[in-house]
Structures are given as structure tokens and as C-alpha cells.
Amino acid sequence: MRIVALAGGIGGARFLRGVQAAAPDAELTVVVNTGDDITLYGLRICPDLDTVMYTLGGAIDEQRGWGRQDETFVARGELEAYDAPAAWFGLGDRDLATHLVRRQMLDAGFPLSQVTAALCVRWQPGAALLPMSDDRVETHVRVRTDSGERVLHFQEWWVRHRAALPATAIVAVGAESSAPAPGVLEAIAAADVVLLPPSNPVVSIGTILQVPGIAAALAARPVVGVSPIVGGAPVRGMADACLTAIGVETSAEAVGRNYGPDLLDAWLVDTADAGATVPGVRVRAVPLLMSDLAATTAMARAALELAGA
């Protein structure tokens, strides 16, 4: 079986572990959001790619959900001592090495997809990780502040301000002129099923869908989405702040309807949201908490079953 999943960071990566456990013989390709990527100190930082790579490669910090196990933050402490402009970003010393190798390879002319493949030689994630695009796409957020509107890079809004500044618009800058990375459309075309993990529907899955060609390719395949919203709240993270910015209610039903029948064949919601309906889409309710690998595997199995229903 060939499975393609679109993914953001922490939630997507955890769900993918369940997919690998539920379908150990499947050939899994993960198309990863790069709209969260940011250049800091000249380094190109790809939070979602790294979270998926570290998670599937067994190197993730399980408590935090991002960054490396046994991480130290010596360099970050020094950046604070220098009063550096982005000391708010959590750059661990182990993680830094990933960004340094990426910088070296990008400077040598390799596209991000090839850099990612090279990094994965070390981590062996058991899946093909593809950036959604080799082109630069960066999500920016227009926010209201006491002194008027400002535009921030997504990371500054999300990490530095914990999404506390009200967002009035979210724009994936560069998306409309970007191209899918090599292999993305081919993997989708060959997929028996495409899964949308419970990643952020706006800034993770929504950004991937803005890369020209990807949504059209998905329309021809069986697509099963898993709701990131349970009982009217995000399971993790601050997706509600993103949904509010695009005028979508924070509910499993509203997110399913926002994806809509052109994209989705089926929509998996939590038992708490059992009454949800999405016109033109099969909806099924199962427990959606990824409390451990067994629960996550059951979720993934339900999503795969729903694809075949």
C-alpha cells in the first residue's frame, strides 16, 4: 500500500508514528509544510521538517514535542547575553548542527528536498520526507497591537507571542509562485490513500494546499482527514487563533467543511464531535487523543479503514 500524508509539526509527526505502526509494510511519503521555515542568523530553520524527521527517527524530545532529546541550550544562552534579535527562538545546541549542515548544503546549491534526503540518511525515519516545495514560502501574520497593525513572520507570532496578538490575516508569502518539490505530485498520483493528520488546518495543511498543483492532484485521490479540533478546542497548540483569523469556527465540523468535499472523501472526528456533518464527505467518530502509541495507532487504523469504506 502506498500512503501519502501531508504534515505540519508535532501533531502530524505523532500521528505518523501511528500510521507506521498501523501499516508497517506500507510505503509512506510525507509532504511537509515549509511555510513555518525561517532564516535566523543566516541559518535556514525548517521546524516542521525537523520535527517529523526527529520524531520518526527516534530523536525527538518527547516532552516538548520539538527539538532533540538530551538537548542543551548553551549557544542560546550566549545569544541572549549578546542581546541577539531572535533569542526568543529555541535553538538547541544539537539542533543547531542540523541547521549548520543544511546551510552548508544549501550554499553548495542543493535544493531543500535533497538536503532533507541527506539529513534523513542519518535519522532513517522509515518514510520519504519531502518538503512541500523547494521554493521559499514563508507564512506571515498580520496582527492587531495597541499601536496599530503589524506584520510578523509566523514564528515570531507563534513562538515569541504565543499567538496572543489577534491575527487579522495569514498569508503564505511566495506560495502562489512556488512549485511542488520533486516527487510530491508523483507520490500523490501513485497513492492508494492520502491522509491529512491532525495538523494545523490553516498554517500547516492549509499552506501545503496553496502550493499550485497539490490540491488538484489530491482531488483525484481518496483523501481522509483527521480533525485537529476535539470538543471545540485544539488538542494541542493554538489552531483556534489561526482559524479565527480566516473566519472559521473552532470545531471539528467547521474545519471539515472548510476543507470541503473537493478535498476530502472522509473526515475522522472525535467521539465528542459525533454529530458533525460535512456535506459530500463521509464522517466517522472515534477517539482522537494521541495519548500513547497504541491510541495513535488505533486512530491511524481508523483513518485507513475509512479510506477503504
Add this chain to the structure above:
Amino acid sequence: MRIVALAGGIGGARFLRGVQAAAPDAELTVVVNTGDDITLYGLRICPDLDTVMYTLGGAIDEQRGWGRQDETFVARGELEAYDAPAAWFGLGDRDLATHLVRRQMLDAGFPLSQVTAALCVRWQPGAALLPMSDDRVETHVRVRTDSGERVLHFQEWWVRHRAALPATAIVAVGAESSAPAPGVLEAIAAADVVLLPPSNPVVSIGTILQVPGIAAALAARPVVGVSPIVGGAPVRGMADACLTAIGVETSAEAVGRNYGPDLLDAWLVDTADAGATVPGVRVRAVPLLMSDLAATTAMARAALELAGA
């Protein structure tokens, strides 16, 4: 009193502590070699500037002579695990932060001299540190190997190969078209004395002297050099490998004669080299071992006295 010193890394930095102790009220400007600079992983690494900055700022690792006190090497271990191409270079986690801030500022358009001044706001070295040039100058070394001649960046020859591959030529690439950094010529013109610390006469002092305009400016000032060679051997480092490459004997007398009377007014050698003569240059012999600050201060005092003799 206004003192200008040209300096390389470890030896120069230690001598400068003696200068500051010998002449605490003097206004000290240090023109630092940048020919050792190298771009690794997209970071611009300036070993000599950082060694002088950390040493005079009280942050140097005293045992190693380079890098930060209480340094950790977590990121470096990860670079080795990635089999990264420059894992041989000793990038500490604390030190990395300096390179990250420098990269950020260079990318923002600041020249190296302004970046250096900004970094020094934190370290307060008690001296004005000026790169010899804001232009890129990099020392390359032609070496003989079993499989023929190769050209290496100085750092690769010096750090990775411990200067063990015989050098047949040493070239400061870019020097001839470089310009002195802002303030360099002005500081030299205003100097009561110019000191050449016991830095490497080829790849440190010699490289600074290749920046157009600097040698001519020095010719008009009282210049006192301190021999880095004692009793026929470098006090520290592998200057003999560099001297051999340019056809100069490893002796205090030969180095003094290589600098010559156009540059030097006086030449300080160790008591072991008391018979050395340099035509047209006053030579004086005193103990030249920088075993502690008192000994280093005595050396610096002797150099300053010799300037006034």
C-alpha cells in the same frame, strides 16, 4: 600615549595583556589579522579577532588559548555524527553564538569592523579592535602530498593537518585588492609607537602587511617588533612551517631581517638570541617567555622602552 599593535591570535592576544598592564593609561588600538577567517556552514569565523576579543575581555579558555571558558562542544559532536565536512574545526557552543551574531549582522549589511565593534560592546576588551580589512582576504597554502600538490585554506592546513603537510607557498588571496578597515591608517598615523607582538610573522603579521597602505603607514612610525622565535624554535604554534615555506630560517635574527629596517626601528629578541643583529635596526635581548602576566608585562615594558630609546 597612543599604541597601535598588529596581532594574530593566541601569542598576540597574550602579549597585549602585558601591554595593557605595562601602559594602563595608553590608548590601545589593535589591528587584527583576518587572513585566517573562514566560512564554515555559512558562518563567518574570525579566529584571530575572536581570540583577541575573548582574551582581552576575560572570556578566553586559558589552557587552550582559543575559544571560550567553560566551553561545551555539543553541536560539534552532532556535526561529527552527520559526517559534516568541517567537523575537524573546533566550534564550541558558546563560540557559535558569536558567529551567529556576526552572520546576522553581516547579512544585514554591516562591515566586519562594525560587527566587531558591536561584539566588543559585550566583551569590553579595553582596546579598539579593528580587522585589518573589511574585505575578504583568505590565506591559502599550497602543499605537497603523496599524490601531488594541493591548495588548502590556511585553517585546513593548520588545524586539520597540524601544518604537517610541507607548504611550498602561502598566499593571502584577495590581499592585493583589499583596503585597510576604517580607522586603521588613522590609528597608525596617530600612534606614538607601533608594536609587532610575537605573532606568526608570515600568516599573521605578514598578512596584515600585505593590505595595501598599511606597510607604508608603518614606515613613518616608530615600530618595535617582538620575536616569536626563541632559540631557533617558535614559542608556540608552528611558525617554523610557515617560515620554511617562504624561505626564511627559523631564528630570531632571520625573522628580524625578513621584517627589515624599512619596517622595524627596533627588534626585541630573547636572551637566548642575544647575538642577533639586524642591519639598520636596534636589537635588544630580554627574556621573552610569556609564562605569566608579570613576565608578559615586563616584555611589553621592554618593547615600549625600546621604542623610546
